[in-house]
Amino acid sequence: MHAGRYAPSPSGDLHLGNLRTGMLAWLFARWSGREFLLRFEDLDAERTVEGAEAQQLEDLHAVGLRFDSQQGHSSIRQSERLSLYTQAIERLTESGLTFECFCSRKDIREATRAPHATPGVYPGTCRNLSEVERARRRAERPASLRLRADREDDGAAPQVSAQDLLLGEITAGVDDFVLQRNDGAPAYNLAVVVDDHLTGVDQVVRADDLAASAPSQAYLRGLLYGTEAASEVVYAHVPLVLNADGRRLAKRDGAVTRSALREQGLTDEALREMLLDSLGLPAGTLAAALESFDPASLPREPWVFRPRDL
Numbered sequence: 001m002h003a004g005r006y007a008p009s010p011s012g013d014l015h016l017g018n019l020r021t022g023m024l025a026w027l028f029a030r031w032s033g034r035e036f037l038l039r040f041e042d043l044d045a046e047r048t049v050e051g052a053e054a055q056q057l058e059d060l061h062a063v064g065l066r067f068d069s070q071q072g073h074s075s076i077r078q079s080e081r082l083s084l085y086t087q088a089i090e091r092l093t094e095s096g097l098t099f100e101c102f103c104s105r106k107d108i109r110e111a112t113r114a115p116h117a118t119p120g121v122y123p124g125t126c127r128n129l130s131e132v133e134r135a136r137r138r139a140e141r142p143a144s145l146r147l148r149a150d151r152e153d154d155g156a157a158p159q160v161s162a163q164d165l166l167l168g169e170i171t172a173g174v175d176d177f178v179l180q181r182n183d184g185a186p187a188y189n190l191a192v193v194v195d196d197h198l199t200g201v202d203q204v205v206r207a208d209d210l211a212a213s214a215p216s217q218a219y220l221r222g223l224l225y226g227t228e229a230a231s232e233v234v235y236a237h238v239p240l241v242l243n244a245d246g247r248r249l250a251k252r253d254g255a256v257t258r259s260a261l262r263e264q265g266l267t268d269e270a271l272r273e274m275l276l277d278s279l280g281l282p283a284g285t286l287a288a289a290l291e292s293f294d295p296a297s298l299p300r301e302p303w304v305f306r307p308r309d310l
Ligand SMILES: [Zn+2]
Pocket: 100, 101, 102, 103, 124, 125, 126, 127
């Protein structure tokens, strides 16, 4: 099976930027003859809001999106798939591809201030701790699990590329990123890679602030499922929606959710047409928009939305 997907976190109402990305994910999937799947990324229990999932589904339906079923369900939830993530982490551990890390955020921040360190890249502090040292550290602080990424001869992180339909080749160094947080929860990058592979997702359309994680995810997919599985995945990182100050659109910007816009008198049809117009597509149904859809002519600049313009 070949599929694309939309994967929101049920942490509240979707805003226009989320809906627009969902619409693009649907267009890319259907344009390329793929199924289109819905996945709720609800691993962060503190951010999950009761009722948000149903509201998001209603909003996505209201702008015309429909999803294919998977394993007999209209959507899947990450919180119900924990054993799959654990199995993946265990397989990596058995192959010697993980290590325990006892660093706090502060430890990492301080270590990456050293003269030869790369900011934001894990400095390798816990990569080669002895068993005695690990036992001592475990008594002080629970460990997270990091990927033991390959190293070039000079110690540099391996450069990995992912193919993007809009950005071309995305290349980045893959560091020892976290697979399991120190509270035991699987990390975002791990869960995404496992879910995408096991549900047949080989097209990933999402906002372009996530583009930098594509090489790490492609690398992990290769380790877990083989390089062929990794190279089949195609990405499309789409421009964000920004507010009038040039910052990423957020709920505090005012009427930016479907329910808030409805209160201002904007119908679902008008909302859909506004989103299609922002993509340079004709007003009408999504099926009609699909006829004119061409990734090459999509706007490459962020869409600036000013709620008061309406
Ligand atoms: Zn560490």
